Amino acid sequence: MDFKLTEDDLELKQMARELADRRIYPRAMEFDEKEITPKDLIEECAELGYFGFVVPEEYGGLGFGTTSFVGVLEEISAASAGFGIMLSVHNSLTCEIVNQFGSEVLKKKYLPQMATGERIGAYCVTEPNAGTDVASLATTAEDKGDHYLINGTKAFVTSAIYAGVLIVFAKTDPEGGHKGISCFVVEPDWEGVTIGAAEKKCGIKASDTREINFQDVKVPKENLLGEIGKGFGMALTILNLGRIGVSVQSVGIAQAALEEAIKYSKERKQFGKSISKFQAIQFKIAEMATRIDAGRLLAYRAAQLKDAGEPCSREASMAKLFCSKTANYVVNEALQIHGGYGYIKEYPVERYFRDARVTEIYEGTTEVQQMVIARDLLKD
Template sequence: MNFELTEEQLMIKEAARDYAQRELIQDVLERDEKGIFPTKHIKNLADLGFMGMMVDPEYGGSGMDTISYVLALEELSKIDASTAVIISINNSLVCYGLNRFGTEEQKRKYLVPLASGQIIGAFLLSEPEAGSDASQQHTTAVDMGDHYIINGTKNWISNANSASTYLVIAQTNPEKKHKGINAFIVEKDSPGITLGPHEDKMGMRSSDTHSVMFSDVKVPKENRIGEDGFGFKFAMMILEAGRIGIASQALGIAQGAMERSVAYAKERKAFGKTLAKHQAIAFKIADMAVKIENARNLCLKAAWLKDNHMPITVASAMAKQYAADIAMEVTTEAVQIHGGYGYVKEYHVERLMREAKLTQIYEGTSEVQKIVVSRDLLKD
């Protein structure tokens, strides 16, 4: 067992940290306040190679491993989890899906611009009545011979407006239930696609979330991913890997909150000594550190398993559930340590707390992760 990071992995961590602490920090509060998409940052991060980190350089990616991806997302999320989620979706849902299951033509046409960050992608699975239970797809994709016609509504779609390429999950053969579901590459400017209003979210406010309506949207047959009926399996396999991204994001949020708490505790005085010298506060920080270290180990273990082509279902679910839940706990305590200052926006920790909440919900709630973990243990 070797816990040492390679020189390259350390350099990527440092590059992500430098960009976050030098650039993202500048306007993170304003973007959160006004819900502004980080267009400039996404372009810069794409130039640095963050939009297709794990994609082969032949298809426009950076050819890095998943460990590097965890390290990068942690560093970015410490400062700005909204920007991190835009990157996470593009990398671990859209690019990963196309890289693993796309045809050569699909990769050339869509993966190359996505992985190099010329365009960004979105993953359209959730529906008004199909969130945690993703098999209940009401969006239909009717087979018309040489093309499909898609109708329906997708909900809570991150990157919905900023993306040019969608991966859409829809039902083709309802009688086959989840085995009738397909996945499609759909260009956002296809006739018949309309967007709902920008969701006014509690946190992650700099990422753009909309519902997307499909009305007789024509999709060529060559844009279906995999064999007929592969869509549900595709979605599940993609989400399994995607959880590592969100787990790392939650880890970064928690680490960011702890770093701010440590700095504050060393500076702020109460009853004649710094907060750091009060055991009540020092122990809170110790608890944070232990939880964060556990979360980091789970994230890195899941990433290592993925890099070594081993099963990740349980490991990624554990990482996501634990990291998200401790991010909520750690950020709540960070606000507590900051007292009144923690409750105002200038000190960032209330934003981190709002951001942490979403990591327990999207890409599979904490409860769904527990279903995944317990099913594995309790199966006959």
């Protein structure tokens, strides 16, 4: 495969880098401390079309492919991984699922407002007792003739407080295991939806994470997304794109940490010279940069396969597995290069160290990626 980005994609990436350097990076520590993504930044990015990246033009989006999107997401995540995951979940999971599986009625009803950022998407799969084991989810959607009635609790919902659209997975056949899961578009201001308190997290603090409770929430029949009982397969299909998103988020964090480490190693003097002159530091930098490049190639390969309409489940999992581990390796080494200063908040590497950790957890843990890859390799 040819991994070169097109001129247009490079230009989009460069524009995102400029925006990130000017508007996001200088305020990223403030977002982290206040645990918010500010409205003005959301609005600015919405005006640039960042909330409608993968939404077709006929529904008001930019209609770009995954490869164009991931270049931008990498740059935004390098400046603020917390804001990056909002864009990733919104585009890769929620807009994409409505676009791929929604009826014409649902697409017309929601995509135009999602594309402009008026309705930010949140993805509600995980429950307090159903994480990796998605098939065991306990939220139910009962068919009441002219509507469905949803009851249950979702955990760890990214962007819950900002959301205007909730993509909710629930059992329409509680005895049916994974074949009993269906998917619905729910609006957060409908009666019976309660958004919980913000989770206090270790990292990506600019991202909002909450529980959402659904009690006797009436959902119109037309808000069933895709076919009844097909929700599990839809969740897996959509997760491919989500995993590519987390891969480039990881690459972004790692790249930012590498750049800080290089800068610091040139400035910091010990034994009368810059620590960058020591081979021990040079070897760390070489190893960090090499792993980042390898991760970026895996992520962009998966994105290109997705755009070509080819199967990319194994490649998306390989990218997520490698990039998230790389991010954690790189931030650890970057912090080490900073010595004691890496451990205090004055230097951004402390934030990267906290932000990287979650990339091995959400959208399928490291162990899940290994399972997906091994299953694919070992199938008959």
